[in-house]
Amino acid sequence: PPTPRRDAFHLTSCAPAAWQDQSTALGLTDVIYRTAPEEGIAKLSINRPSLRNAFRPTTIRELKRCLALAQDDLKIGVIILTGEGDEAFCSGGDQSVRGEGGYDDGSEEAPRLTVLDLQVQMRRCPKPIIAMVAGYAIGGGHILHMLCDLTICAENAVFGQTGPRVGSFDAGYGSSHMARLVGQKKAREIWFLCRFYSAHEAQDMGLVNTVVPLASLEGETLKWCRRIMENSPTAIACCKAALNADEDGAAGIMELAGNATRLFYLSEEGKEGRNAFLQKRKPAFRALSTEM
Numbered sequence: 001p002p003t004p005r006r007d008a009f010h011l012t013s014c015a016p017a018a019w020q021d022q023s024t025a026l027g028l029t030d031v032i033y034r035t036a037p038e039e040g041i042a043k044l045s046i047n048r049p050s051l052r053n054a055f056r057p058t059t060i061r062e063l064k065r066c067l068a069l070a071q072d073d074l075k076i077g078v079i080i081l082t083g084e085g086d087e088a089f090c091s092g093g094d095q096s097v098r099g100e101g102g103y104d105d106g107s108e109e110a111p112r113l114t115v116l117d118l119q120v121q122m123r124r125c126p127k128p129i130i131a132m133v134a135g136y137a138i139g140g141g142h143i144l145h146m147l148c149d150l151t152i153c154a155e156n157a158v159f160g161q162t163g164p165r166v167g168s169f170d171a172g173y174g175s176s177h178m179a180r181l182v183g184q185k186k187a188r189e190i191w192f193l194c195r196f197y198s199a200h201e202a203q204d205m206g207l208v209n210t211v212v213p214l215a216s217l218e219g220e221t222l223k224w225c226r227r228i229m230e231n232s233p234t235a236i237a238c239c240k241a242a243l244n245a246d247e248d249g250a251a252g253i254m255e256l257a258g259n260a261t262r263l264f265y266l267s268e269e270g271k272e273g274r275n276a277f278l279q280k281r282k283p284a285f286r287a288l289s290t291e292m
């Protein structure tokens with residue numbers, strides 16, 4: 001049999017990216033938004049390292065805004081989500097602004113659990129999102145990394161849920177998606193015991209894709225981004241929607257189906273319907289159809 005061709009991934013560059021920091025222009029306080037447009041990479045970084053990058057409503061609002069910017073930017077093909085510093089990716093909801101019915105830093109009319117909106121936005125983003133984790137990914141921060149399409153972590157990474165210890169829980173993706181990643185028994189262990197897990201334990205249970213030395217974390221993440229950028233964005237968007245579809249129910253099917261509709265719009269058969277309507281004639285679909 002022919003020898004399989006060697007995958008050249010090891011040749012993909014780990015060189016630093018030429019980041020352009022957009023944060024000041026955007027007036028951000030809690031998040032740093034950088035792009036490397038020549039390479040098609042965006043990096044969203046939670047910037048509250050003294051609080052282990054705990055998120056408050058302002059943080060979530062800025063993350064949602066930057067994610068929307070990256071999603072709509074035609075130059076961007078892959079998005080990194082991370083936290084500033086080496087000590088934490090994110091330690092979850094900022095407990096000092098946890099109010100009666102949600103998190104309240106005085107910036108929202110109606111305090112609630114806005115991180116859930118960010119979770120949905122991440123699932124629906126057609127571009128791959130990679131969690132780049134150094135240090136703690138805990139509580140709601142652990143859920144954010146789980147909802148990223150891939151996770152690359154440093155050897156110092158620590159993963160876990162604390163909800164039942166601090167009087168909270170995430171009964172949405174934080175439970176269902178975790179069980180899909182690690183299995184039902186392990187998910188129950190993570191939630192019921194609130195233990196913390198090392199990077200290698202997380203890798204063994206399928207929570208992360210790879211573990212690298214802290215000094216190599218960004219280089220390795222960029223390498224994965226660069227490899228993704230070599231591949232078809234449409235195929236990747238459809239794969240992401242397909243992998244999400246069953247867990248996301250009707251909304252997941254809608255996302256996948258929306259891709260099919262968009263591709264149909266681009267076909268001669270699809271365009272014929274619009275053209276015939278505008279030209280006030282009967283459409284000639286069959287002549288332009290690719291047989292199903």
Ligand code: S0N
Nearest residue numbers: 050051052054091092093094095136139140162168169170
């Ligand atoms: C991360 C930990 C383990 C780090 O420990 P370490 O390195 O010893 O540092 P510390 O000295 O503990 O921390 C340094 C400073 O940072 C502050 N800080 C850390 N985490 C938070 C936080 N989450 N909120 C506010 N402050 C935080 C420390 O207080 C300390 O400050 P100073 O120096 O002033 O003393 C350790 O810090 C730790 O265990 N942190 C708490 C982890 C945690 O319990 N997180 C919250 C879990 N819950 C959520 O995330 C809720 C998510 C949510 O919004 C949600 C979503 C959907 C559905 C439901 C919910 C829900 O409400 O639960």
